Amino acid sequence: MPQLNKFSALPLYFQLAQALREKIRKGEYAKGDQIASERELMELYQVSRSTVRDAVDCLVNEGLLARKHGSGTFVADPTMKLGLMRLTSFTEDMRERHLEPSSMLIAKEVQIPSQPIQTQLGLLPGEQVLMVRRLRFADSIPMSLNISYFILEVCPGLVDENLENQSVYEVLENKFGIRIARAEQIIRADSASEYQAKMLNVKTGAPILVIEGVVYLEDGRPIEHLCSIYRSDRYVFSINPVRMSSAGPANNEMVEP
Amino acid sequence: MPQLNKFSALPLYFQLAQALREKIRKGEYAKGDQIASERELMELYQVSRSTVRDAVDCLVNEGLLARKHGSGTFVADPTMKLGLMRLTSFTEDMRERHLEPSSMLIAKEVQIPSQPIQTQLGLLPGEQVLMVRRLRFADSIPMSLNISYFILEVCPGLVDENLENQSVYEVLENKFGIRIARAEQIIRADSASEYQAKMLNVKTGAPILVIEGVVYLEDGRPIEHLCSIYRSDRYVFSINPVRMSSAGPANNEMVEP
DNA sequence: TAGTGGTCTAGACCACAAA
DNA sequence: TTGTGGTCTAGACCACTAA
Numbered sequence: 001m002p003q004l005n006k007f008s009a010l011p012l013y014f015q016l017a018q019a020l021r022e023k024i025r026k027g028e029y030a031k032g033d034q035i036a037s038e039r040e041l042m043e044l045y046q047v048s049r050s051t052v053r054d055a056v057d058c059l060v061n062e063g064l065l066a067r068k069h070g071s072g073t074f075v076a077d078p079t080m081k082l083g084l085m086r087l088t089s090f091t092e093d094m095r096e097r098h099l100e101p102s103s104m105l106i107a108k109e110v111q112i113p114s115q116p117i118q119t120q121l122g123l124l125p126g127e128q129v130l131m132v133r134r135l136r137f138a139d140s141i142p143m144s145l146n147i148s149y150f151i152l153e154v155c156p157g158l159v160d161e162n163l164e165n166q167s168v169y170e171v172l173e174n175k176f177g178i179r180i181a182r183a184e185q186i187i188r189a190d191s192a193s194e195y196q197a198k199m200l201n202v203k204t205g206a207p208i209l210v211i212e213g214v215v216y217l218e219d220g221r222p223i224e225h226l227c228s229i230y231r232s233d234r235y236v237f238s239i240n241p242v243r244m245s246s247a248g249p250a251n252n253e254m255v256e257p
Numbered sequence: 258m259p260q261l262n263k264f265s266a267l268p269l270y271f272q273l274a275q276a277l278r279e280k281i282r283k284g285e286y287a288k289g290d291q292i293a294s295e296r297e298l299m300e301l302y303q304v305s306r307s308t309v310r311d312a313v314d315c316l317v318n319e320g321l322l323a324r325k326h327g328s329g330t331f332v333a334d335p336t337m338k339l340g341l342m343r344l345t346s347f348t349e350d351m352r353e354r355h356l357e358p359s360s361m362l363i364a365k366e367v368q369i370p371s372q373p374i375q376t377q378l379g380l381l382p383g384e385q386v387l388m389v390r391r392l393r394f395a396d397s398i399p400m401s402l403n404i405s406y407f408i409l410e411v412c413p414g415l416v417d418e419n420l421e422n423q424s425v426y427e428v429l430e431n432k433f434g435i436r437i438a439r440a441e442q443i444i445r446a447d448s449a450s451e452y453q454a455k456m457l458n459v460k461t462g463a464p465i466l467v468i469e470g471v472v473y474l475e476d477g478r479p480i481e482h483l484c485s486i487y488r489s490d491r492y493v494f495s496i497n498p499v500r501m502s503s504a505g506p507a508n509n510e511m512v513e514p
Numbered sequence: 515t516a517g518t519g520g521t522c523t524a525g526a527c528c529a530c531a532a533a
Numbered sequence: 534t535t536g537t538g539g540t541c542t543a544g545a546c547c548a549c550t551a552a
Binding site: 011012013047048049050051054068069070071072 | 520521522523524525529530531532
């Protein structure tokens, strides 16, 4: 029996959104499935329709659900949200591209990071991070080289995890209940250094796409600094549906009397 | 006197959103200004509070407005939305980076584009486009090389415009009342060809960032295919605040009883 | 304390899709 | 025709901010 806590400090719509997110994650609602109608959700969770709509709005904005006027609300087909400005792990990203992700752990070490990293993560002097360097493959061909610094205090347990072929984000969510919320990243082009070229199996100086930035939790705390380089012959980054609630009303005809 | 048309096919919240957008664009509301409160807007436009909120939601999602709990709603400071996943013209992009944009027209010609462009724009066989090729400067130093194809039928008047130092998007909006709504773009890294290197004043083979895609109007029609290359030593692309209405409730403390 | 945005309710009527 | 999401109203109480 689904239950929301009326006395929680968390708003009802937010609790409902999390409940729905959960169902999708657990596969109770599969990709493409129609979920309960807004009026059914009202009944099920004993809330008003606008509260239901606020919750569904959240997931629609995240790209997890899609509304179809007159038909219902559906779990978004992942192929539909391919490459949108969502926060994806390498693992998820590759799966969506129908490539088999794998990775090789090159280094993993608790350390005090360099000054720029400290600054970007907002660390206290001397605060430790877990550095993880991995080479990542798509269908067994090198695709990306990645170095991440995770703030140890936020998730000490990460040190003992095997990160060889697992998505760190999945481990964080499933084992530690930590959900990442957003990232501030930049993308730039560069030429592969000798080391990078060797690892990625391209020529020195070959163009690479560099993505680097900081990943944040829902409560605003930073958790990770990451820098990934991608072979430009195998990877393009897509920016897509800028989901604007203002994209227009359902009736899109712009008919003016 | 502000007026909304109750009998328009356009929803009230949408009309109100446009009205507010207009005021911001015209400078009636300046950057950083507090706008009328939600209750004042109710009175002014004779609509309910949720309609006002729906309208404001639109502009908040676009990054034009920002709410501050307990204080009011403000016209977003452009420096705050720097580099977010908004649709920006080169002109606007450079201004936000505090660089002076200018451009040199290299070519402008009505033509029937190549097959791939035709397909991506969904053109009928033989349909014409306006091809515009420009070299773009930031503080008088070459920054980007751009080639765009505008569907002629959507905006025939564009042919006669001087596009040397103007933002095409501003011309479209201000002279023709055409607003672009979204884009589907990809970003990749590449090496500069001999021609590109010469134009951008870098070495042949230097890394460049390539952004290409299709731009759409609010009604879903495509209007432009664009391809821009940027000097990677002068330009990084930032992806930022993924504005999720689900980022969390105002009270962000996650306190559970 | 007064005013703001944040959340929520309980209705209502509409346009749209599918049967 | 029935059920869906889309829009809208008229309230209410809350938490937050600034005076």
